Amino acid sequence: MEQIVTPEDIPADIREEYEELLLGSVDVLPEGELLHQLVRARTEDRPLRVKLGVDPTAPDIHLGHTVVLRKLAQFQKFGHTAVLIIGDYTSKVGDPSGRSKSRPRLSDDQITANASTYVEQAAKVLDMDRAELTYNGNWLAPLRMDEVLTLSATVTVARMLERDDFSRRYLANEPISMLEFMYPLLQGYDSVAVRADVELGGTDQKFNLLMGRPIMEAYGLVPQSILTVPLLVGTDGEQKMSKSYGNYIGVCDPPEEMFGKVMSIPDVLMVDYWSLLTGAAKREVDEVEHRLQEGAYHPAEAKRDLAEKLVTLYYSAEAARDARAHFDRVFKEKDKPAEIPETALPAEAVVEGRVWLPRLLTSTGLASSNGEARRLIEQGGVRVDDVTVQDAKAEMAPEALRGVVVQVGKRKFLRIR
RNA sequence: GGGGGGGUGCCCGAGUGGCCAAAGGGAGCAGACUGUAAAUCUGUCGGCGCAGCCUACGGAGGUUCAAAUCCUCCCCCCCCCA
Numbered sequence: 001m002e003q004i005v006t007p008e009d010i011p012a013d014i015r016e017e018y019e020e021l022l023l024g025s026v027d028v029l030p031e032g033e034l035l036h037q038l039v040r041a042r043t044e045d046r047p048l049r050v051k052l053g054v055d056p057t058a059p060d061i062h063l064g065h066t067v068v069l070r071k072l073a074q075f076q077k078f079g080h081t082a083v084l085i086i087g088d089y090t091s092k093v094g095d096p097s098g099r100s101k102s103r104p105r106l107s108d109d110q111i112t113a114n115a116s117t118y119v120e121q122a123a124k125v126l127d128m129d130r131a132e133l134t135y136n137g138n139w140l141a142p143l144r145m146d147e148v149l150t151l152s153a154t155v156t157v158a159r160m161l162e163r164d165d166f167s168r169r170y171l172a173n174e175p176i177s178m179l180e181f182m183y184p185l186l187q188g189y190d191s192v193a194v195r196a197d198v199e200l201g202g203t204d205q206k207f208n209l210l211m212g213r214p215i216m217e218a219y220g221l222v223p224q225s226i227l228t229v230p231l232l233v234g235t236d237g238e239q240k241m242s243k244s245y246g247n248y249i250g251v252c253d254p255p256e257e258m259f260g261k262v263m264s265i266p267d268v269l270m271v272d273y274w275s276l277l278t279g280a281a282k283r284e285v286d287e288v289e290h291r292l293q294e295g296a297y298h299p300a301e302a303k304r305d306l307a308e309k310l311v312t313l314y315y316s317a318e319a320a321r322d323a324r325a326h327f328d329r330v331f332k333e334k335d336k337p338a339e340i341p342e343t344a345l346p347a348e349a350v351v352e353g354r355v356w357l358p359r360l361l362t363s364t365g366l367a368s369s370n371g372e373a374r375r376l377i378e379q380g381g382v383r384v385d386d387v388t389v390q391d392a393k394a395e396m397a398p399e400a401l402r403g404v405v406v407q408v409g410k411r412k413f414l415r416i417r
Numbered sequence: 418g419g420g421g422g423g424g425u426g427c428c429c430g431a432g433u434g435g436c437c438a439a440a441g442g443g444a445g446c447a448g449a450c451u452g453u454a455a456a457u458c459u460g461u462c463g464g465c466g467c468a469g470c471c472u473a474c475g476g477a478g479g480u481u482c483a484a485a486u487c488c489u490c491c492c493c494c495c496c497c498c499a
Contacts, residue, residue, distance in 0.1 A: 375447075
């Protein structure tokens with residue numbers, strides 16, 4: 001960091017605060033600025049206004065979202081003000097960040113629904129009682145055309161095209177709409193509206209975050225500093241965690257599913273998850289990494305511990321222990337789970353007094369079509385009371401199904417009532 | 418406004434009259450193995466009670482015994498020039 005103020009002038013506790021805020025962050029720009037702000041906040045006795053804008057594009061939030069929320073919560077912990085902006089308006093524009101194509105625009109209903117669950121779920125990480133919660137539609141919706149024009153005059157097209165995802169798409173002959181160009185401007189305007197001192201975001205937000213600075217200046221404000229956090233890689237180990245890639249772990253996933261999904265991440269991701277998601281201190285993370293490298297800590301065991309930690313964070317220690325027991329039982333010992341969901345035999349499964357197995361699977365939701373059900377059976381993926389069925393033509397009498405457990409693959413179980 | 422290039426299954430992408438429910442890859446699903454729903458290997462991957470049939474290659478018509486492939490019109494995207 002640049003030493004504009006000499007380290008000796010800075011109280012030790014602020015230096016500590018700064019160090020902790022740097023932990024798990026990627027870019028902190030402009031260099032040294034945040035430290036100044038922390039000092040200024042202290043001397044002027046004015047907490048920093050730390051902005052996080054989120055677009056409610058998905059109905060549920062996942063662990064990837066919690067990385068930046070944790071960082072915001074950390075600022076809160078140090079007495080600063082968390083300003084959480086729900087991008088009800090910007091989500092109608094669609095953030096082009098990291099995208100190779102335009103996002104679909106969402107409807108108002110979807111946005112409202114998503115926003116309310118977002119806030120509810122963010123509360124699992126953030127202290128919402130002490131946070132400022134706003135919606136950017138409050139100030140973006142009433143903007144007049146001349147105000148929009150004033151705003152768009154602050155940025156040049158060349159500057160826009162410097163941006164990685166835009167230039168890539170431009171070179172690849174892929175469409176970029178003017179609408180998408182507007183997005184960074186609107187996000188910058190949010191910073192003006194809430195008079196942000198610091199804005200947080202994922203590394204893919206760097207451009208948008210930086211864009212806020214000249215815009216704030218143009219509106220006569222002190223430009224914000226920015227802090228980015230890494231993007232969490234999803235369970236596939238390849239792409240960033242995202243609902244649309246289907247590689248996410250939702251904070252509202254039931255404990256067993258959360259546990260199982262954590263177990264499905266590639267081994268190499270374990271340490272990242274540990275440091276970004278559990279709130280563990282650096283020393284603990286280093287130790288885990290070290291012991292794994294030495295072979296003193298079995299990877300499967302480490303992953304179980306990680307999964308248990310995460311479930312504890314979002315549920316409870318008991319729920320986490322149960323989830324672990326469930327996992328070991330079902331996947332390690334290949335036994336049936338302690339609790340199996342039950343369902344009545346659907347009426348449409350019975351034809352002429354007989355139940356054809358594929359139809360049973362389809363009607364109970366264990367398979368999406370009879371064709372898929374057939375395939376599952378032919379591949380040996382279907383068990384009825386622990387007996388693998390391989391005849392796709394199998395039929396049984398409805399009475400014979402009472403209390404029977406149908407298993408599809410390794411993790412779908414259903415008891416017929 | 419003019420000229421050119423494109424739109425294929427969940428995604429990427431091959432296919433330019435029959436051998437095409439459509440190569441190849443990815444994702445997904447199943448099986449084997451294992452240290453786990455890791456990794457690896459194998460299989461599968463539109464629907465239908467399925468050795469057969471139905472629906473599908475931007476949309477609508479047409480030519481043909483036969484169309485993703487040819488023709489007409491329409492919609493959408495990209496590039497170049499203005």
